[in-house]
Amino acid sequence: MxxxxxxxxxxxxxxxxxxxxxxxxxxxxxxxxxxxxxxxxxxxxxxxxxxxxxxxxxxxxxxxxxxxxxxxxxxxxxxxxxxxxxxxxxxxxxxxxxVPEDVENEERTTLTPNRSREKIACPYPFGHEKAVDTTFSEVNYDRLETALDSAFAPRNLTRAVVVLYRDHLLAERYSEGFSEDTKLLGWSMTKSITSALIGILNRQGKVSLEQDHLFEEWNEDERSAITLNNLLHMNSGLAWEEDYTKISDVTKMLFLSEDMSEVQLQKSLVGEPGSAWNYSSGTTNLLSALIRDQFDTHQEYLDFWYSELIDKIGMHSMVVETDLAGNYVGSSYAWATPRDWARFGLLYLNKGEWNGEQVLEPSWIDYTVKPTPGSDGEYGAYFWLNAGGVYPNVPRDLFSANGFQGQHVFVIPSNDLVVVRFGLKEHPDFNVDDFLNSIISSIEKTQ
Incomplete structure (x- = not known):
């Protein structure tokens, strides 16, 4: 022994x-x-x-x-x-x-956003009443069920799928332990939320795409030439390493930094703005700080995200987490139910209109889905694109909010579809092309 x-x-x-x-x-x-x-x-x-x-x-x-x-x-x-x-x-x-390393207790802002969770008196997805039970003659429901069966095969580790078609709830399914009330993390889908908020500020005349001299720290050097458009297209020319397998800029930002906006803010210029695309979560958190700079108080900044977008379109389940400095982590940390994530996709499908109100300008949606130079048609303004044919059996007009481990809000205008998928596997281990094609194929194209 x-x-x-x-x-x-x-x-x-x-x-x-x-x-x-x-x-x-x-x-x-x-x-x-x-x-x-x-x-x-x-x-x-x-x-x-x-x-x-x-x-x-x-x-x-x-x-x-x-x-x-x-x-x-x-x-x-x-x-x-x-x-x-x-x-x-x-x-x-x-x-x-x-809490920062080797610190037992750290002061954190006690400010929280004021929320308006008043229920919208119309059926889901535009409101909070029960979805209308609608049957579409062009939908092959057996084929649609087969598509969902495939998505939820054990090997795919899918947790939730929501399908909106012609502004109606067409289908939804959840794996064991999850339901329509479960809040799920969008990871980098949060970037698309941040982009929408910049679009709202642009509509309000508070920011412009060609605006430069964005931060006081940049005013006296070559970074002053970086525009808001550069930050939204991730071609600012700023140094950044987005590698989650090692100690890199992004992992230090997410797991070591008290103020996540500072990491990208302090980076030097390594290329001419607009010359090369480089995916950067740090850039998105820099934009979160830029949004904060538009307000006189921290409370106004916290409230803005909800009053002008999230709660306005009924995404009452959503929670966007902050860092220790009180900045929303606009790159990575938004939680909501799959149904509420689908509302966000529907806002974009309908060119920024929600229940008769223009939340985002149609021109902002057009800007969002215009390919960024150097991205091979894969990226717009914080949305991923299919313009380059990443998914060959899916329409090229598809655009999507994507997140780590296969979180997606797909918008397919030519098919009048929004498809939300949550899980623990991403493309190609979970074959997005087959998944979306099987859903699209269940709907007979109408003239």
Whole structure:
């Protein structure tokens, strides 16, 4: 027995040494991801910690982290073999935020957005009443069910699908443990929300696409030439590394920074603005700071996101999380039910109009879906495009909000469709081309 104990202890020590050698430089990122995700999934999505650990945090190397939740004090902590413990704290209204390394307690803004969750008195998707049970003669419902069956095959790890057709709820399905009331993280779909808010400010005359000298810190150097259009097209010329597999600009921003807008703000120019496309979550959080700069008070900034967009179109389930500096994490951290994410897609399908009100100018939608030079027709203004034929069996006019692990809001104007999909696998492991083509094929084209 003593020999077995010694061997077991030796194996544990060897495991710790292996982790230390291979992963120690990244442990604060691993435990940071695990703690933040555990906190948000528990307190925003209202899911069970054991399920979160096995699924959302169940991939390497995040699965090495052990997480604990304090339900009473509303925080989650994660560590790997007792090393690099990180804690994320929840505040209703602004979500979960990581506490900086080696700091037991950190002051965080107590300001929260004022919300207007008045129910809109019309059927879903434009309102909050029960969706109208509509049958379309051109829809082959058996084929549509087969398309959903395929999407929810166990290998695909799909959690939710919502299909809107001709402004009606055509189909929806959820995997076990999820429902129409479950708030799900959009990850980089949040960038598309941020783009819409810039569009609203543009409509209000507060910003313009060719506006330069965007930040005081840039006024005395060559970065002053960067325009708002450059930031929206991710061709600012600023240095940025978007690599989630190592310590990079994006991982340091999301899991180490107190003010996420500062990371991109302090980067130097490495290319001429407008000359090259470079995907950057830092740029989006820089735009979140730019939005904040348009208001006299922090409270006005917090309220604006909801009063002018989110609550205005009835996305009452949505929560956009902030960093420690009180900036919305416009790159990554918006949560909402799949039905509410579908409302957002419908706003764009209908050229910015919602219940008779023009929330976004039609010209802004056109701008959004115009390909960015250098993106091979794949990217517009914080929306992904099919102009280059990434999905060969899907119409080229498709555009979408996309997020990590296969979160999508697809808008297909030529088919009058909005398709929302949430899951834990992304293209090509989850074949988006086949998925969308099977839904489109279930609808006979009408003249």
């Amino acid at each position: 003593n020999k077995i104990f010694k061997i077991s202890l030796l194996l544990i020590l060897l495991a710790i040494i292996v982790v230390a050698v291979l992963y120690y430089p990244r442990l604060n990122l691993i435990t940071g991801f695990a703690a933040k995700n555990m906190c948000s999934c528990t307190f925003i999505s209202e899911r069970e910690p054991a399920n979160i650990a096995a699924t959302d945090n169940g991939f390497e190397p995040v699965s090495m982290a052990k997480s604990e939740v304090n339900a009473a004090e509303k925080y989650a902590s994660s560590e790997v073999f007792g090393l690099k413990e990180r804690t994320a704290v929840f505040i209703p209204g602004i979500g979960c935020t990581l």
